[in-house]
Amino acid sequence: MAEKLRFPPKSNRNLGSRKEAWYEFHKGFGHDVEHCIALGYQLASLIKDGFLKEYLEGSQEGSKKEITSAYQGHEVPVHGELNTISGGFSGGGCSASKLKKYMREVMAVEAQGSDQPTEPDLCFTNADLGDVVPHEDDPVVISIVTVGRKVHRVLIDQGSSTDVMFWVTFHNLQLSPDQLRPYDGCLFGFVGDQVEVRGHVELRTTFSNGVSSCTISIRNLVVNVVSAYNLFLGRSSLNRLGTVASRRHMKMKLPSLEGEVIIINLTKRRRGSATRIA
Template identity: 40%
Template sequence: MLIFFKKETLESHPICACCSQQATKENAPITFTDLDFAGTDPNQDDPMVIIVELQNFAVKKVLVDQGSSIDILYWKTFRKLQIPPEDLTPYDDPIYGFAGERVPTKGYVDLHTTFGEGQGVRTILIRYLVVDAHTSYNVLLGRPSLNAIGAIVSTPHLAMKFPSPSGDILTVHGDQKAARECYMASLKLPQPPLTAHNIETTPEGALLVGDDLDPRINSDSRVEPMGETRQFPLTRAANRKEAKPVSQKKHKLGEERRQAAKAEAEKLRLAEFVGEARYTTWLANVVLVKKPNGKWRMCVDYTNLNKACPRDAYPLSSID
């Protein structure tokens, strides 16, 4: 996630890592070899996720993001670190994400952060902006902290190297398992709901009105066709000539599923999306699947009909 400030905001409220003075002596060159890879799957494009020490806590799921101009401590992690809220320095200006979305801030706090393990460690003071946002990570380390320790990140090796105060080169390896867990968790994060500007409240509940369904309705600048128009007849599905109609036997749904299917069918009928048909040659049962929120999703089993229809010459493109 790329995070950046507006120029005037950054100048008036500097949020950056508290950097130590640069070492006067020349450090050893930093290089990477295949031996630096400590993951389980070398064929990877995983992000750099490491472990750091904050407030005497070993904090996992720390994302190293060279595209971020700030260091972020997420609000959920801030609370778990048992930091008194009064230690936060107020900072109300929002930050902006990759798509330009506004992200609210809580303030900022300076924390000593330790990189590495055992004897090969380095501790610096980092100024974290505390952000309340949905994420699968605990901390996001951006360019300020990476520049402060002189870190070089190699994503092919999932390793980060930086000089110690004595001039030795220290290595921090990425946690490939944690990186993939965070990625999978991010796919399940709640997304902000889509807002509709035209909603009318009826006795049956909220109802979307015309402007949300078709912007041409009730508009002074309605788009009209140009030139001669003609009716385009709707045709039936192009079944194979040798295909025979299939009428599935009625499946018992149970009382709860039956009531849910009846309610969904009534909604479709009122919306004039479906109509009643008698003596149909093709008949398929509905399948009800329970959603995570406890409600029912009604599907139709088109397996037999799909087998009887020729393959579309213009299929949809592959969707990831």
């Protein structure tokens, strides 16, 4: 029966509270066979497929209680982490002086009170679903205009701490490497690995629905990484825009300077080149 089991990779971590207990299945310390959830799942699968019937005895009352107690004494092995993109200009920058300056500016804004002009309410209703094709997994992707070109495949990434431009996009926009400014910080990707940053470039970027528009300057970190998108718009620019995006409604809404709501329809999934720039 051993050949039907899938043995997990060896872990150097303790997999439970019993540090002295060696467990051959995981080839590590921490728990014994009676409290192994990973093995229990595999045995349950074999039983479901018709194996091990001769070893089953009596009813399985109380099995739920046993599984619960097993969770308390067993740690599932963790071999890595998946993160959001971290680094960049979020929080003021990468140096201590820039972080302190950013915090002083935040406190100054809070001290001013509510003298800011009232923005329109940004909300989504069933009426916003009228032109939406049913979908399950389409990402929040839009098109923007920068340096006189329309850039498609721009991902709205609320998990990213910075705005990212990929090197192939920088090249396709016919920007000069002389426009790159140095960036001394670090940028980390989804799996915690450090990403090569070529520098950063600040570009005037326009968000438009064909009737109304909003333009801001965006500092993009230019990275040498292959991607299915041209740009990532992170929390920094999204917060400055005052944007609210809805994947279900396939729309992004932001306030205009005139106090109106700009509605930008998300672009549909395209096949082919990910670096389409008009």
